[in-house]
Each structure stands twice: as structure tokens, then as C-alpha cells.
Amino acid sequence: SNKSTGEDHRNSIKKILRDTMKKPRSKLCVLVEPKEFSTNAIIDFCDETFESTTNGRDWKADAIVVMTKYDKNLEDSRTTNKANNFFSEYHDLGIFPYVSITPTLDREDLQPDQLILKRKELLENATAYEEEKFEGWIA
Numbered sequence: 287s288n289k290s291t292g293e294d295h296r297n298s299i300k301k302i303l304r305d306t307m308k309k310p311r312s313k314l315c316v317l318v319e320p321k322e323f324s325t326n327a328i329i330d331f332c333d334e335t336f337e338s339t340t341n342g343r344d345w346k347a348d349a350i351v352v353m354t355k356y357d358k359n360l361e362d363s364r365t366t367n368k369a370n371n372f373f374s375e376y377h378d379l380g381i382f383p384y385v386s387i388t389p390t391l392d393r394e395d396l397q398p399d400q401l402i403l404k405r406k407e408l409l410e411n412a413t414a415y416e417e418e419k420f421e422g423w424i425a
Contacts, residue, residue: 290388300335314349314410318383320359323375352385355390360423387416 306312314336320327336345359372359418389408394401408415 296331303335305308308323314345316349318349318353320353320356320372323371323379323381329381344380349381350381351376351381353385354388355417356385357387360419388412389415 303314307314314332316332317327323329332345332349336408373383389412391401391404391408420425
């Protein structure tokens, strides 16, 4: 179930992340949505959680950042300048996100078994969907 109890678990999550990242061969993978860097709450959360790694490096230097749902930005990022401006603040701070496009359902008010089938269909066609969107954007 994804229903919230209203409790704030951020401190527990921070502790789990800090403890996990101290383990050998741990790699932080941060999933963000395409929002301006200055308003990206996930980046802020990571800044609060990881002041620096044990060897003094900033967490951003060691993390893999994946920006999903980039198709939300395709209309705003039609020109090279707009796309460059969008990413410049990320790049200036050493974050070079992998960009992906995520197909979404038109509606999710389905029965659980139908929802699983629809999401499975989305996953099966995700690569083709992403290629189509990116090719249309670059054209």
C-alpha cells in the first residue's frame, strides 16, 4: 500500500541512507524530476543528508543522477539554448543527469490486476516510446 499515515519519516530515511552509503561499494542513485535545480526538493534533501562523503568529496561527485519524465520538458526545451539553460545549473555543480522519458498511464483508477497489466505494457514499450519522443525532439 502507498497510503501515508501522515508521519514524517525523513530523519529515518536520512539515517538509512547515511548508514548504507558508508558500506563498501555503495553507490547513490538519485531519481529526480525535471525541475529547475533551485526548486528541486530531492537535491535539497540529498544536500541535507550528505554534507560530504567520508573522503571529503561532495555527494554529487559520487552519485548517479537520473532525471525521469523529461518528456514534461520537451516543449519548454525545444531550442538548444533552453535545454542548455535548464541543465547549466546542474552542470555547474557537477551533476550530469542521465535523462529518460517515462510513459505514463492516462488514468490509474483501475482495479489492481488491470493496473499491473497496464503498467507492464508501458514497460514493454518504454524503449520505443522514449526513442520516438527524443527523435521528435531533436528533429
